[in-house]
Amino acid sequence: MAARPPRSKPKANKGTASRVLAELPSRMATVVPKGMVRVGTMREALPVLRELGVEPADVLSEFGIQESYLDDADNMLPYVILGMFLTRCADRTGCPHFGLLCGQRLTTSNLGAVGFLSQSARDLRSSLNQLARFFRFHNPNAAMELIEDGELASWRFSLLMPRLDGREQILDGALANALQTMRKLFGPQWQPVEANLARAEPVDRRPYARLFGRSVRFNQPATELVFAAHWLDAPLPTADAALHEAMLKRLRELELAGPEDLASQVRRMLPSLIGAHAASIEVVANLIGLSGRTFTRRLAAEGTTYLRLREEARHVAACQLLEGTQLPANEVSDRLGYSNPSAFTRAFRRWS
16 A cells, blocks of 8 residues: 655635636536436546547437537436446447446546535545535435444445346445545555455456555445555545535525435445444434434424434345345345344335
């Protein structure tokens, strides 16, 4: 792994902040509805298609999409269409790791205000925590989370939909993008301790080994980069205090305009808590900052319960791991916190 970066103070560039604010589309003042995603990710697939000898318009036309619609990165489309599109791109190009190539092209600017906020933060910890907090304004169908565990940290990406065509392409792209972002910040030699993918091992793993090195592992319960925790204190070379303040103000305005209900907050938190066997109602309520009674009462006002949300999250994780990896059912059962495989089987029958 590369040496620790030198410390530096965030710069304040009001000119950059003004320019970025002026260039952000007015639609960035809207909240992305559940089931939709901004088109920035799809736009980065077009040059990859061309490099592999396929005309993008030919693939886009299969989904009734004009290439000009992707010119504005804040236009939206259904998330399921993005997954189907990436799958079709992989088929048309004969490149099963198409998502991996797209992920390497994505930059934080593809995330609009969320990306600019992240890249202008003071240090890596602040950057990742704020990206996790505001990521729903780019894509409400997935969650990002920073997990600190002693000398190690992990940056995790979780899909919140139980079944999604193109799931492998999306997971590949997310992890490739996380790695490329780290290398742009801290140098091309930056290497994770582990690069884990919650997907089955591909027939040809060489493209993954070239990108991630020997640290890549498949059939894992979570998609994440694991790295030395000291990197969290590293200052970002892209830190910009004025830009950061401007983007934070914009995103807080979005939070006020479209506040997230409690059930949605819980859904974003549950994937990692279930995996850590720490998904008790007491733990979740405490993390959100509510007493157990207030937590239960507010969920009831939204027409749900914590047990219902936890079972929903277990269902999502079970579908993803059973259908998307080669993990045996007993390992999936243990991962989801069931006392024995029989209890897991009964739960799965209820979901079905």
